[in-house]
Amino acid sequence: MTDRVYIRPIGLVPGPQSEHGNAIRLAGGMVYASRFAVILRREGQVAERWLAAPDTIAEAMGHLPDTVAADAEQQWSNLTIAHPPLEMGARTVRLDQPQVMGILNVTPDSFSDGGEFMDKPEVQREQAAGMVEAGASIIDIGGESTRPGAKPVWEGDEIERVVPAVEMCAAMGAAVSIDTRKAAVMEAALDAGATLVNDVSGLTHDPRSPEVVAARGCPVVLMHAPGAGDDLHEGGDYSNVVFDVFDELRNRRDQALEAGIDASRILLDPGIGFGKSLADNLALVNALPLFHALGHPLLLGMSRKRMIGALSKEEGADQRLGGSIALAMRAMDAGVQLVRVHDVRETVQARNVWRGLRDAALTDFADLPG
Template identity: 70%
Template sequence: MSAVYIRPTALAASPQSEEGEAIRLAGGMVYASRFAVIVRDSAEDGGRVVSRTRCGVEAMPDVLGALPDDLAAEAEAQWGNLTLAHPPLEMGARTVRMDQPQVVGILNVTPDSFSDGGAFMDDPDAMRTQAAAMCEGGAAMIDIGGESTRPDAREVWEGDEIARVVPAVETVSGMGAAISVDTRKVGVMEAALQAGAHVVNDVSALRHDPRALEFVADRGVPVILMHAPGDGPNPHEDADYGNVVLDVFDGLKERRDAALAAGIAAGRILLDPGIGFGKSLAENLALINALPLFHALGHPLMLGVSRKRMIGALSNEARAHERLGGSIALAMKGMEAGYQLLRVHDVAETVQARNVWRGLRDAALTDFAELPG
């Protein structure tokens, strides 16, 4: 069966800069005025792009109306999803708004994470200091992980992962922060939620542990479904893309549909294109340039690009701790694409960049106020 995709291709700082011919992406601070409506064959027929129609807002009804009947309903749903405003994430006394970019701080309690492995696992004081700095720096959420998912990392026994994660969750919970737990295992999810976590962040999109879909549905907590090609010990394995952008879109759509079928509420699902997971440098760059497309799936979006290997590849092999500039540049791409959550190591610096970006966006709404009509 053929598939259709609506990709925003021209973004604007305000609707008046396009004389009203722009839509507000996902109820946020980014507007889109031009789009590509893409149709491609099914995977069985080669997955080739067979048509690409470019249009503006005014012409979109005609373009959608000309699609074959088997694609029209999906295209209409995607067009509606692009403008779907997402309510705040309500987590007890904690609320994270989805109408502007929010910064999520990374707290790894592992010995072997690519950037800060070992720094916070065996030193509770250092972990507490880092968590407090991220909270004070403006993090809307802290993402705590006890298993490295870098390429070739060894899988961690569930009991060891729980022993790493739970003390960190308890510490951060005492600071009043919203917390997500970065894990693929139901036992770790359950222990972390009992310790005070609020969100499950699964790099396998609930594929690795066969109990995960049912568990998350039963607990009713928000879940972040990330794209990665492998569902075994190594999430980077089994990558085989014909068109990485459209294949990742299809992969996230399939996992979103599986979550819905399992009883997870649509309003509790967030998506992440999985930059760096089983993707080459060229494929990562293609995905980043296509970030706005994923709003067509109709859920809040997370972008995790902080200190990643692609930055080093583009910067004379800069080491992980030397990648702040590249991390900020990619976070800005996420802001420009309307992403709601930015997962980063350098919280205060990213929050400052976000605040300046937001000031520019607020000012853009009045840029044309004094021009003659």
């Protein structure tokens, strides 16, 4: 008999005052949680579900079998962890509020902007500088498309594509991440000035990747994708997509720890759109607060993705700004620390308004008695 437990925040509030203080600050950010579901899963099926508030969570967890009690305690502790800033070379990226990561694709076949910045240094520079000026905390550079059906790129070609872009962005003082699943590309990009690895395979594609990240001591994003080979979208068969992705991210995190990667350097990404149906993606977005129970900062990339078109008249990638902003805001409401986007200026503006509302919410109840 295999039991697993999940503590899912299901009641989010703008400030603790609205619950007379009976709320926790979720992951040290600007979102508060006041109601939780303690879920016991047995042999892949939900066996029991208890509802609790912070002052009754101990009672709810008291119903759990001894086999999962320690895990439940750890998840509850994880939900309140205040994550330290990301140290990215000379740049420090705070994680106590949402940050925006800008996308710079130097590929000929990206689903959104394929070829627009390929072999065009001045266009790349203008795009990167614009994102930094607009408020991007990190520029994420990728040289291999990961859209469904995209052909793998030889690591030598990928290095040729990304290194000049990394050097250019680092020279302008930007914090740079490298979006790759190949160890040799990671090494070349880190040597060129990147300070974070964003691996869509969760360090599973290249057996050398974990040791590279561990040796460099850089932050790393572990994303969930079901495919074990070149096709990351292959094999998306879930009994419950939310719990299955949670469990797999935990496994990949544990493998990273075993490889010597420091826990404070690990970020997690549920992998929206990778081997997942529209229903799967919607379920994951609605369940985002659960993933804080793993105890690591979260990154989410939903900008211009296919799910937006599926929900809105099959509009093309260049017509999905509204949906991208809506999803970014949903991520912020869930306490996600990093949103990865194409449209930096618009997303930063939305984030700033969101942050203003959150700041104001902390004094909304200041004039109430007691």
